[in-house]
Amino acid sequence: MGRFFSTRRRALWALIPALALSAGMWCCAPGALAKATVPGSTRGELKHQQSNLTQRHKSIQGQLSSIRQDIEKKQERMNEATNDLKQSEKAISDSNRTLRDLSEKKRSVENRLSDLAREAKIVGGHVRDAEELIGVISNAQFMNTRRHPWQNALEGGNPNDVSRLTAVLGYMSLEQHRTVERLENRQKNIEAVRRKTAATRQELVRIGRDEERNRQKLQREKTLRERAVGRLKKEITSQKERYEQLVKNEAQLSDLIANLDRRIAAEEKAEREREARRLAEEERAARAARDAKRRGERVAARGSSGKDDPRRTTNAPTVGNFGALKGRLTLPTRGQVTARFGQKRAGAASSLAWRGLLIRAPQGQNVVAAAPGTVVFSDWMRGFGNLLILDHGSNYLSVYANNETLYKQVGARVKQGETIASVGSSGGEDQPGLYFELRYKGKPFNPDGWLAR
Numbered sequence: 001m002g003r004f005f006s007t008r009r010r011a012l013w014a015l016i017p018a019l020a021l022s023a024g025m026w027c028c029a030p031g032a033l034a035k036a037t038v039p040g041s042t043r044g045e046l047k048h049q050q051s052n053l054t055q056r057h058k059s060i061q062g063q064l065s066s067i068r069q070d071i072e073k074k075q076e077r078m079n080e081a082t083n084d085l086k087q088s089e090k091a092i093s094d095s096n097r098t099l100r101d102l103s104e105k106k107r108s109v110e111n112r113l114s115d116l117a118r119e120a121k122i123v124g125g126h127v128r129d130a131e132e133l134i135g136v137i138s139n140a141q142f143m144n145t146r147r148h149p150w151q152n153a154l155e156g157g158n159p160n161d162v163s164r165l166t167a168v169l170g171y172m173s174l175e176q177h178r179t180v181e182r183l184e185n186r187q188k189n190i191e192a193v194r195r196k197t198a199a200t201r202q203e204l205v206r207i208g209r210d211e212e213r214n215r216q217k218l219q220r221e222k223t224l225r226e227r228a229v230g231r232l233k234k235e236i237t238s239q240k241e242r243y244e245q246l247v248k249n250e251a252q253l254s255d256l257i258a259n260l261d262r263r264i265a266a267e268e269k270a271e272r273e274r275e276a277r278r279l280a281e282e283e284r285a286a287r288a289a290r291d292a293k294r295r296g297e298r299v300a301a302r303g304s305s306g307k308d309d310p311r312r313t314t315n316a317p318t319v320g321n322f323g324a325l326k327g328r329l330t331l332p333t334r335g336q337v338t339a340r341f342g343q344k345r346a347g348a349a350s351s352l353a354w355r356g357l358l359i360r361a362p363q364g365q366n367v368v369a370a371a372p373g374t375v376v377f378s379d380w381m382r383g384f385g386n387l388l389i390l391d392h393g394s395n396y397l398s399v400y401a402n403n404e405t406l407y408k409q410v411g412a413r414v415k416q417g418e419t420i421a422s423v424g425s426s427g428g429e430d431q432p433g434l435y436f437e438l439r440y441k442g443k444p445f446n447p448d449g450w451l452a453r
Contacts, residue, residue, distance in 0.1 A: 057254065064247075074232065081228045082428070086380045088222035089404075089426040093386050095215040096405040096422065102208045109201045116194045120187060127183045138173065229428060316440035320394030322371055329370040329451045330417050332400060333434050335361030341446040355444035356399065356437030363404060363432040367421040370398050370438075370451070375412045375420070384435070385426025390414065399437035402429050 266273050318326050339345075339358035373390035376397075381387045384401040388408065391397055404424025414420055425432045438447045 074235070078229070078232045078236075081225060081232060082382065085222065085225045085229055085426075085428070086382070088218060088225055089386055089424070090380050091218050092215065092222060093403070093405040095211060095218060097407060099208065099211055099215065100407070102204055102211065106201060106204045106208065109197055109204060112197050113194065113201065116190055116197065120190045120194070123183055123186050123190065127180060127187070130180045130183060226428075230430075233428075316396075316438070316445040320396075322392040322394055322396040325371050325416075326450050327452065329447075330368055331359075331451050332370055332398075332436050333359055333361045333365055333367045333423055335359040335365070335423075335433065338433070341444070341448065356435060357447060358433060358435050360431060360433040361423045363423060363425070365423040366419045367400055367403060367423060367434055368417050369414045369420050370436075371416050373398065373414060375408045375410050375414065378406050378408060378410050380426070383427055385429070386421070386424065387427075388421050390420075395441045397439040397442075399435075399439065401435040401437075402427050402433060404432070 262273075262277075317323065336359065337357055338360050339354045341354055341356060343354045345352050345354060369390060371390075371392050373392040375388060376391045377387060377389035379387065381401075386401075386403040386406050388400045388403065388406050389397055390400075400421055402424060403421040403426060405422040406420075407422070408414060408420045423432050423434050436447070437444050438450060439445065
């Protein structure tokens, strides 16, 4: 990553393009140019050698100028490819979040359909019960119509009971018919709602299929853009040594030409120039001695001040609610920790140390909050990909980088262990994983001892 280089080295290596056009000609052995002059040469031979070397020097400088122009063009392509990759990774994050929301809506609709089916079953049972009761009432009505008042009188009853019973049975039959009608209307309403809900489910399924096709298309585009960025990075890496050798040869040739100038001048003004060089050498030595003495005094002064480099923070105080969770923070994702705080980096950034944990994990695996907090950043950032930062109060922050999907937006409050993102390789990583940092007052500190075992 470019951020791991110093400003001058970044300006140099960000400019490395296709150098094969001239590297083969000028990437010679370090001693090759030194053979261009032969001790004991006459002044005329030296001037002839000087002329040839000067022409060669101009040729190398011209080639370096042409190479730098090519480098700038390739760097523009690299920036464009990185920006395109950023858009792809952000779009995939949004698509994954949409698919998750659709899945939750579909599950809610299916639960509603299940409730409607149970309600329809219950109402159907009530309808059957009411119809059976109507049959019983109808049978009683029929039996009552076959009974005459005088029969009741002969049995010692009131002759008016037959009429009264007939009236009661008629009212009950009418009420049961009304009940059946209300239940049937309820069944119709339930069926209408069920059809509408089923149509909603089908629409959600259709939208989900379209969104999944869109996500797959975005994933293919992302893969192509990752390959393009990868090819550019490999070209830059493979040409770095040849570029360095070309620069060294140019410097060596400049020194050789300067040496020839001094030799020619020495032939013309031998004694005077030797004396001048001797005096100049003494002055340089004295100046170097003074500079060395001043540097030693500055180093001694810094050593006695007792101040540490603020970037080398390895510990943080236990302050507030977050500090109370020391030793009980949740590991943000399960996987293999391949880099730890303070460990030296590989490759060109070997002079820098890791300031957090690099956890290799499967693509799409959940990333959870290490502690309760508020989302203060949720977006794509160069070198970190889809990045999410939580504020835990008391000047503590936690950082989650290289995600595939960001599930939380700025301002969201999250609980410890709540899913906030998914593992990915955004930001130009070769393998999926999560980069995780803890910071106090903006400075990273060692998470060991803070995370639960």
